[in-house]
Amino acid sequence: MTTLSMSTSGPNTVFDRFAKLNWGIITILIALAFIGVLMHFSVSSGAWTDMPLTHGIRFTVLLFMMVFAAIFLDTRFWLAIAYPLYAGALVLLVGVELFGATRMGATRWLDIGPLSLQPSELMKVGIVLALSRYYHQLDPRKTGTVLWVAPPFLMIVAPVALVMHQPDLGTSLMILFAGVCIMFLGGLLWRIIAAGAIVAIGGAVFAYFGLLHEYQRQRVDVFLGITQDPLGAGYHVLQSKIAIGSAGLFGRGWMQGTQSQLDFLPEKHTDFIFTMIVEEFGLLGGALVLFLFGALLAFTMQVAYKARSLFGKLAAGGVAATLACYVFINTAMVIGLVPVVGIPLPMISFGGTAMVTLMAGYAIVLSVDLHRDQHGARGWLW
């Protein structure tokens, strides 16, 4: 009972592995990034320089790195780095708390020489791998006992608290969501889930009054209809709804969206890019993007389903949960279903952070898919 081992013959040559990559997932990722390039071209009012080019190049580089990692790193590697990665991310988060660089009112960055690191992003991958490993090695019969629930609980709470304090509500919610999803998939007992839900609701109320910053609370208030201010916190959503509502089935046309092109829509290249897609390509364009994400999630869950090791299943499921968290919160936000939280639309929104995180996640997923027959006994040590 020691290691993951090759029990059946996996792909052997590099070309074999390359051919057997999950091309469905890769195709969808490319399609999404291409949509991103199209939209950034429109945001730049028809100029290739800067945004669309940066987006495309960044994705291409990450795509190669992802494929390379998927081919050469197998599940054992991910299992091996799970805890060190998590621990390192946690140390860096504490470092942010102590020495972090403050930009735009939030302390999220750690400047190490020329490098600017955002440890909370590292934690998004770290939490998935660490909890996957934890449940991978835990006797399923123990998942229900309080003693064995405590470690993953603490593993989630520590980074969530640190990130929330930065403050970065969006990222902390995502870490929480991914962690809870893995605990759920790992076999947490229903009665603990029920108890947890009650505690979560209490915690949400506590967070609203105790932890949220004024601007965050305002967003929640506006969303819940407690306050109305079309030019304040609600302005973003109002303009977004106007853009989506007036778009029609086919939209106003590429580079023709009035709300987007005339800057009535704020943050159109990042958090509100989905609105811009709908405004310029209509309900059908929005549906296509949602369909692509749905398909990506489905493929990812299929990888989890097919993986023979629990670690692989949980890791793929965790990546899917993270992706879903991005997509659902972002799209629900721009149509006014949830309060405004700064969460981008993966692969499409401009900015490297989310893309790096998710491409890393998909490196794991593709790797798990490629080496899905690897499985091993559970145990504390590998």
Add this chain to the structure above:
Amino acid sequence: MKGKKVGSTLPKRDATVIFNRRAALLSFIGAGTLGAIMFRMGQLQATNLISGEYTDAADENRFDTRIIAPPRGVIYDRFGVVLAQTSKDYQVAVVQNDVENMEETVGRVAQILGLDAEWARRAIIRVRGGSRYEPQPLKEGLTWEEFNAINVRLPELQGIVAQSADVRAYPFDVVYAHPIGYVQKPTQRDIDRALEDPAQGQSRAVYLRNPHVRVGKAGLEASLETVLHGEAGWRKVIVNARGVEQGEDVTERREPVRGSGVVLTIDHELQRTAMQSFGDQAGSAVVMDIYTGDVLVMASSPTFDPNLFVNGIAQEPFRVLNEDEKKPLFNKAISGGYPPGSTFKLTVGIAAKQAGVEDDWHVNCPGYFPFGGRNFHCWKRGGHGSINMNRAIKESCDVYFYQAALRAGPERIAAAAREFGFGVAHDVSLPNVQRGLVPDPEWWLANRHERWTAGLTVNYGIGQGSLVVTPLQLAIMAARIANNGLAVTPRLVHEAPGFPGERRAPRLPDISPEHLLAIRQGMFGVANEGGGTATRAGNMLQLKRRPDGVIVDAATAPPGSTPIQMAGKTGTAQARVITAAERARGVIRDIDLPWRLRDHALFVSFAPYDNPRYAGAVVLEHGGHINPALDASPITAMIMRQLLLRDPSNRPAATLAQLEPDSRA
């Protein structure tokens, strides 16, 4: 082993089975979420299909209607000289959103233009009220040199714009300050009033908020606002979220319509002569055609430059103008009220004639008239001896008119005064026309709460007491005497949309031509006969009518030409009370008095005597007859001489059809 012990007490669970079951559950929830998001998007669009609210909101966001200020109508003199027009104005403006440090940037502009920190402070306050994204004028009316100085330094002045705009300009600046007045930027009160008035409403208020719009605030600019301002055009522009224009829907553009031109009755050359003739004296002159009522001159002195008001006058220059004791801002020709003094004797003469006074009625003037226990003095200490009306007008004998007034009675004098146009606010299309005051026993009782006394009648005879007249009314009196009793009324607007053309004046009902003839003969004596009070002025005319009827300078007139003469009446109106004690000591001469206590000097006149066409009145405030060369009568003579040489009433006036052939009539 630990694991074995726990494991033995717990039910067996298969992690893979649990995972797959729960993953399916989560996938199901995920699919539901995607469905909900899709549904919500469809719902937003369905709402829009039914109500159009999001399409409307998007249009409201991106379209903005911008007013195009219409060019204001041009004002011409009667021969087409441009007196008020629209011209290019150079301005320095600021786009607030582009400026990092307002104080510093405006301070540098002030430095370039040589303005002080106080100006900069005020400019910033003014600008802060306006749009952050559109240029807001900091300083208008820049000279070309200042404009260039700003232009050269623009690269280092982020957010500063040098621009030109159409602005009202008065090319003859001080000459028409009073009749034409000036325009100014609309005040908040103008905007509020427009909003309250249902006939004007929102669109007018939007128009007034345009930074290039000016409204008439004084003179004809104010009273002819509706004629001059034209119709605003508009542009439907596409704006971005900051209100910065991105494009325009040209199919929705409506060009502005220039305001209609206005031709005045004023003759520019004469007006300029009249304004210059006052020098630094305070006073006013009105000259009019006795048949058409066309006002050829409306001068008021001292004056000011109306161009200063167009872009907003600074506080200090305004204070100086406003507090000047000679009241430069005030149109004395229509708003100045004075006792008419001896010029009123013409009216009293008519009233006396109506009461049966004949030319052979003589009065003895020993220099004073004892009445009611006190002496009423004649201006001539030694007296005029035995005197009739003709001589009494010529030599302006006070004692004669004391007694003539007593024979006529106050009611008859008041009636004659009203027929001559006193006590009436004549409509010359100007604001603030004063009515003056013609007292009679009824008015006295109602307002002074005492019975009229004969002593008041005596004073009435020489135009003193509570009688108040304006220079315009004096000119009308002279005109009605000269035209042999036609009720001519003055007009300042020769041609403008909605204004009637020349009107034929009806006869004055109660004034007989014979009486007027006698008065005119007396007025002839004033300017042309020995002992007349204005013979010096009468001699200044030096004009002759050639046999072909053209009036020329006497020196160049061919043989057979006949002299052209004017007729008039001098007047002196006391601006202070002379006490019995002062009279006993000897009345203080005007030159020894402070300016504001000196007498007003007046002169009414008409010309040519033999075939009258023009009449006028000149009032010198506190003139005191100190400088004989610059007294009211020589000023009149100067104006009359040029007037008769130009003879504007016998030359065709300009018409709008000639001046503005393109305008839609």
